[in-house]
Amino acid sequence: MIIGCTKEIRTHEYRVGLTPENVRAYVAHGHKVYIEKGAGLGAGYIDQDYIDVGAVILDTPQEVFGIAEMIVKVKEPEPSEWKYFKEGQILFTFLHLAANKPLADELLNKKINAVAYETITDKKGQLPCLKPMSQIAGRLSIQEGAKYLEKAQGGRGILMGGIKGVPAAQVVIIGVGVAGTAAMDVADGMGAEITILDINKTKIEEPNFLGYNVVKRLQATKANIIKSLTKADLVICSVLIPGEKAPKLIKREYLKKMKPGSVIVDISIDQGGCLETSRVTTHQNPVYVEEGVIHYSVGNMPGVVPISSTIALTNATLKYGLLIADNGLEKAIALDKGLKIGVNTYQGKCVNNSVAKALGYNVKQF
The missing domain is CATH 3.40.50.720 (NAD(P)-binding Rossmann-like Domain)
Structure with a gap:
C-alpha cells in the first residue's frame, strides 16, 4: 500500500x-x-x-x-x-x-x-489510540489551570498547593476516566484539595484513588455539580461518551455562582465541550472569560x-x-x-x- x-x-x-x-x-x-x-x-x-x-x-x-x-x-x-x-x-x-x-x-x-x-x-x-493523548491532556490541564489561576493571567491569585497556614486550591474534576485520573494525579502532586464527580458510581469509589488527596467523591448530579462549582478554584471537565457529543453539564447560570477569576479547563472540547459557554480556542489565544470565569478550551492540548x-x-x-x-x-x-x-x-x-x-x-x- x-x-x-x-x-x-x-x-x-x-x-x-x-x-x-x-x-x-x-x-x-x-x-x-x-x-x-x-x-x-x-x-x-x-x-x-x-x-x-x-x-x-x-x-x-x-x-x-x-x-x-x-x-x-x-x-x-x-x-x-x-x-x-x-x-x-x-x-x-x-x-x-x-x-x-x-x-x-x-x-x-x-x-x-x-x-x-x-x-x-x-x-x-x-x-487504545485515544488513551495516551487523554493522559497527556489530563496532565496538561492542571499545568495550564495553575498558570491561569495566577493574578497576572487574570486568575484569582491562588497557589495550587498552598503552604503552611495557607489553604490549597480547590480542584473539581468532572469525569474520572483516563484524562480525569491523569489530572487528579498531577493536582494531588501539587498539593491541591480535590473533589471528583462522575456519573458512574464505580469510578468515584475506585480504591486506587485512596492515596490521593480527594476530599469529596460525588455522583455527577445537577445539585452536586452546582455545589462543587461554587467552591472551586479550578474545574477540569473530562467527560467522554465515545464518538458522541459531550453532554452540556455546566450551564451558563452555574458560572454566575462561581468565584470570579476561577478557571475551567474543558478537555472535552474536541467532542463539543461540556459547558454551554464552550468554544474552541488555540494555543495562540487559549482563554476567554464568560461570567467572570476563565475558560481554557484548546482543541489540541497535546500538540504543544x-x-x-x-x-x-x-x-x-x-x-x-x-x-x-x-x-x-x-x-x-x-x-x-x-x-x-x-x-x-x-x-x-x-x-x-x-x-x-x-x-x-x-x-x-x-
Missing part, C-alpha cells in the same frame, strides 16, 4: 502522524511511504531521518494526498485540505466528527474511508508537547496502520473487531453508531 503523511497545519500543532521508526516498519512490510517536506520538524525529526529509513519526501500536501492510498495524520483535516481528498482513500487520524458535521459531510460526499483514532477499541472495550505526544500516539496507532496497510481495510476490520468500530465513514456511508447518532445520520451497516 502507498502511505502518505502530511504536515499538521492547525495553529501550534507540532505533532506528526508517522515517526521515522514508524516509516521503517511500513517499509519493512513492503509498503511505500511519502512524507510532506518538514512534516516532522515540530516533533524533532528532519527530512533526512525519514529518507534514511526509506521514505520519499514530497514538497506539498497536494502531492502526498494525490499519490497516497492511506493518509496518516494526527488531527482532523482542516478545510483547506479537503480539496485534496480522493474517492476511496483511507484517512487514518483523529476526527471528532460529532463536533464537526461539515467535515463529516465532506468525507461522505467524497466517499473517504475514514478511520478515527478516538473510536478504535481494544478487547477490554478501552480506547510534540516530542512526548508524537511518540505516545504513534506507539498506539502503528499496529492498526500496519494491519490496514498489510491487509486492506475490509480484511483488517474482519481481523480486528475493535478497528471496525474505528471506521466512521465508508464508501459514502456513516457506519459508526455513535457518530451517526450525534450528527443525525441514518447509520449504515459496514
Whole structure:
C-alpha cells in the first residue's frame, strides 16, 4: 500500500502522524511511504531521518494526498485540505466528527474511508489510540489551570498547593476516566484539595484513588455539580461518551455562582465541550472569560508537547496502520473487531453508531 503523511497545519500543532521508526516498519512490510517536506520538524525529526529509513519526501500536501492510498495524520483535516481528498482513500487520524458535521459531510460526499483514532477499541472495550493523548491532556490541564489561576493571567491569585497556614486550591474534576485520573494525579502532586464527580458510581469509589488527596467523591448530579462549582478554584471537565457529543453539564447560570477569576479547563472540547459557554480556542489565544470565569478550551492540548505526544500516539496507532496497510481495510476490520468500530465513514456511508447518532445520520451497516 502507498502511505502518505502530511504536515499538521492547525495553529501550534507540532505533532506528526508517522515517526521515522514508524516509516521503517511500513517499509519493512513492503509498503511505500511519502512524507510532506518538514512534516516532522515540530516533533524533532528532519527530512533526512525519514529518507534514511526509506521514505520519499514530497514538497506539498497536494502531492502526498494525490499519490497516497492511506493518509496518516494526527488531527482532523482542516478545510483547506479537503480539496485534496480522493474517492476511496483511507484517512487514518483523529476526527471528532460529532463536533464537526461539515467535515463529516465532506468525507461522505467524497466517499473517504475514514478511520478515527478516538473510536478504535481494544478487547477490554478501552480506547487504545485515544488513551495516551487523554493522559497527556489530563496532565496538561492542571499545568495550564495553575498558570491561569495566577493574578497576572487574570486568575484569582491562588497557589495550587498552598503552604503552611495557607489553604490549597480547590480542584473539581468532572469525569474520572483516563484524562480525569491523569489530572487528579498531577493536582494531588501539587498539593491541591480535590473533589471528583462522575456519573458512574464505580469510578468515584475506585480504591486506587485512596492515596490521593480527594476530599469529596460525588455522583455527577445537577445539585452536586452546582455545589462543587461554587467552591472551586479550578474545574477540569473530562467527560467522554465515545464518538458522541459531550453532554452540556455546566450551564451558563452555574458560572454566575462561581468565584470570579476561577478557571475551567474543558478537555472535552474536541467532542463539543461540556459547558454551554464552550468554544474552541488555540494555543495562540487559549482563554476567554464568560461570567467572570476563565475558560481554557484548546482543541489540541497535546500538540504543544510534540516530542512526548508524537511518540505516545504513534506507539498506539502503528499496529492498526500496519494491519490496514498489510491487509486492506475490509480484511483488517474482519481481523480486528475493535478497528471496525474505528471506521466512521465508508464508501459514502456513516457506519459508526455513535457518530451517526450525534450528527443525525441514518447509520449504515459496514
